[in-house]
Amino acid sequence: MKIVCIGRNYAAHIAELENERPKDPVVFIKPDSAVLSKEQDFYIPDFTQNVHYEVEVLVKICKVGKHIGVDFAHKYYNEIGLGIDFTARDIQSQLKAKGLPWEKAKGFDGSAVIGKWLPKSDFKDLQNLNFTLEQNGKTVQRGNTNLMLWKIDELIAYVSTYFTLKKGDVLFTGTPAGVGQIVANDYLSGKLEGQEIFSLKIK
Ligand code: ZN
Secondary structure (H helix, E strand, C coil), X not given: CXXXXXXXXXXXXXXXXXXXXXXXXXXXXECHHHECCCCCCECCCCCCCCEEECEEEEEEECCCECCCCHHHHHHHEEEEEXXXXXXXXXXXXXXXXXXXXXHHHHCCCCCEEECCCEEHHHCCCCCCCEEEEEECCEEEEEEEHHHECCCHHHXXXXXXXXXXXXXCCEEECCCCCCCEECCCCCEEEEEECCEEEEEEEEC
16 A cells, blocks of 8 residues: 655645645655554654654545546545654755655654544535644644645545555545644544544654
8 A cells, every 4th residue: 555645735734834835736655664553652763853743634545546537536435534644854854955855754664643444424524524633632733624725535636647546545635734743752642523533652
């Protein structure tokens, strides 16, 4: 499986990192080795001094497709989730400054937290989902999918013009404002519409 991630999909997060608002979605990939095993703690890697959490709504692809039309995109996923796109922000800033690819900052082992999956039929409107990330019991990120610059179906259509999507692939749909640093002994918990979807300890 592959993980396809969208950057800069919430206006307020673009502003906090002083990025330009993109004309097209920003797309990058994490390898399958980036998935943090279920129930595992996250160990801050030695090569970074500044790992940021980014809580994101996830979509699991349920069948193979390419050049998927926006109107048909909903047929390509049945499950919705929540996860974290861990980012070595110091490494990413160095790479961005040189115009180099981000993989070392975004695709390292354990950098993709994937929580439990819920049937999309559990929700009335996928483009009106509240989600939060708590760090040590304090809410640090709060988002709603109605604030996405590109909706889920638009993202699937866009991504599938470049990459064939396969059953089991996971789409990370971008993070809202409020990203910040983690430190050892933090406890993170993600909720979707009030329901806890994942929790993990930082080591
Ligand atoms: Zn992200």
